[in-house]
Amino acid sequence: MDIRQLQYFVEVVNQKSFTKAAGTLHVSQPSISKMIKALEEELGIVLLDRTERKMELTDGGQLVYEHAVKMLQLIDSLSSSIGEIRGMERGRVKLGMMPTVGSFLLPNVIALFKKRYPGIDIEMKEYSAKLLEVQVEQGSIDAGLTVLPADTDQFTAVPLVAEELVAIAHRDHWLAERESVNLAELKEEAFILFTEEYAIHDVVKKACQLSGFEPKVAYMSSLWDFVGEMVATELGISLVPRSIVRRLNNSELVTVKISKPAIDWQYALIYRKDRYLSHAARAFIAFARQHLSP
Template identity: 40%
Template sequence: MELRQLNLFMEAAKHKSITKAAESVHISQPALSKSIMALEEELGMTLIIRSNKATNLTDAGNVVLEYAQKISGLLDEMTKTLNDMTDLKRGEINIGLPPFIGSLFFPKVMAKFHQAFPNIKLNITEYGGARVVKSVEEGEFELGVTVLPIDEQEFRVYPIVEEELMLVVHKDHHFAARKQVEIKELADEEFIFYHEEFSLNQILRNQFFISGGFEPKILFKSTQWDLMSEMVAANLGITILPQSICNRLLNKELKIITLRPATLWRLAVITKKDRYISNAGRTFIDFILKESL
């Protein structure tokens, strides 16, 4: 069994397609299929169910994937540890970043970091906050940025932003003339809401709406704040957005209203506890904590 075989198998599992996996690693589809078939023959088990539409893992395939990811993570840690021992001012960081957060705060921070540390490569992948947390836990990312709260027994947490969430309504909405609205008053409203892959979906739903005595009436879910705000501007429903996003809303059809009790949007960089953090990763954390986001 070779590491290359495991890496190719992980690509196939990630893309759920032999063709897409082959394109991703720049080899031919027959070569990738041959590698996986050789791995299956060595293990004596079928790992992948092949069909015209998708590639799915068998139970044995899921077990191999779990251990392959652990092996890959350990090799990455070894490489980072050895690089740090040489005290080189270079490195590579895999970062998970929700699209909402990335577009608001990070372009300038990333530019400044690159200017200060041009030999440290930042590999950024955009996922929803909930998936970022899971991927940091599983070792796909060394660092992640997500919305608090999360389980601080499992993760190191470095807070970077705290601001209020605001209610956004159409100018003709019955709340439009109000300066503030109580969360419990939203029980009968229709929401343009966050997709399930975003942490705010569960945070707002569980900690504010359900604890306030009602299940939100969700008309539409999105991963894009500009689409959410435009749907409100079309008078399809109401939404809740961070203050920094509200500051960017220029549509005159919208009204921004304070929520009471204050509903905070708190962001943090997270790492998995008991996992080695590279010198490059620690440098990035120190840098971002010093920056005013």
Template identity: 40%
Template sequence: MELRQLKYFLTIAKCKSITNAAEILHISQPALSKMMKGLEEELGLTLLLRSNKSNELTDAGLIVMEYAQKIFSEIDNMTTTLNDLTNLKRGEIQIGLPPIIGSLFFPNIMANFHKEYPNIKMNVTEYGAAKVVKSVKDGELDLGVAVLPVDGRTFNIYPIVEERMKLLVHHEHRLASLKKVHLKELKDEELIFYHEDFALHDIMWKKFIESGFEPKILFKSSQWDLMSEMVAANLGVTILPESICNRVMNKRIRIIELIPITPWNLALITKKDKYLSYAGRTFIDYISKHSSSRIVYNLKL
């Protein structure tokens, strides 16, 4: 059975005449009659009661007409949905965001993206940056925000943020009056550090090793506000990205430049050779357009 046969059959049913249907379909009457005979033979049922004046539907013909109408209705719906998809009126994106990064940069971005594309659904999963990278690689997520560097052989990389790490100390700390502090000066300090599933854990650990020592970890957390408040309570020192430091308002905390410079660069990543939906590509284009390689945390789009 072909869709063309069903389409022609519906035209006959509407006209109640093979002759009139043939004129509308721009085919010869004998060819249309032959096609309908072929459909009846395939189904093993008579669909049309033929006479010189009109062609009425049999009970079987009425059933075929009903289902044919449903089939073409669904085809129309499919076409509309695909057109909406390619015109970016609808879609779905699986996004991975590290908790710290998500709260800093993405509420305004997502709110404005949703206003522009209200039928694109964004499913956000919060993972540490290391797990975001793994989940994108495994295909669990369409795209994610990662702390650079990541493997350029595996991922497409779209830079969005370029910042530096800074040192936070209590205002009565021995280093509080300095404008710059070298990592080597933190050898004997107790550090408020990051959990292992955060990319910053490995980045900063490597920096300390390069400076000649292993850091003394007092406490590990995934919450930047808790980390800064522990510094304010004079329990230790911590190192956080510039944008987070800009949100720290506690007067008991001093924020100091760190040397050597430790970059904190973020990027959207997708897995190479994996299909990315229209919605996903549009989200990347949208962020890239509004970031210019840097999303300011209080950006007003």
């Protein structure tokens, strides 16, 4: 059984005539007769009673007609829906993002994207950078906003904007008198780090190690604002992206540039290499790359 058999059969019933059906379908009448005969043989029943120069549906024909109409409607609906997806008239994108960082980068991009593609829904969830990679790998989300480096064996990474990490300290700290500092000069300082599930934890530790020392960790937290508060109460110093400093908005804090080594904080969208990516997700990634290019 194929779709054309059902289409021809339904049209003959609707037109109540093989001749009229042939005209609307733009095929020959013998072709229609042959197709319906083949359908009857395949199903093992007579569909049309053609006696006395009249054509009527048999009981079996009525049943096949009702199901055929539904099937053809579903196929039309499927074709229409696929067309809408290809035309970006509908769809859904599931995004993961790092706390605070996502809210810094994505709102304007999402607003512009929704204006261009109002039929595409965007679902967002927050994860630490390491957990975000797990969610992308498992297929729970289409793409994730993270920081480089990423596992290039599993993921395709689309680089976005970058910013620098800076040191923050209390305004009475000796760093407050400096415009910049070599990271090696901080080897005796107490560090307030983010917990291990956050990418910045590894970035800061690696930068310190490259500068010849292991950071003395006084406290660790998973909350950006809490890290800022601990620095403001003189419990230690910390290294954070410059954009986060603006969000902390604490008059007790000073910001100092790291002169050596320069620690780049490169944002990227990642998605699995071996997984199907919807038209909507691909469109969003391309849109984000266009508006958040390095």
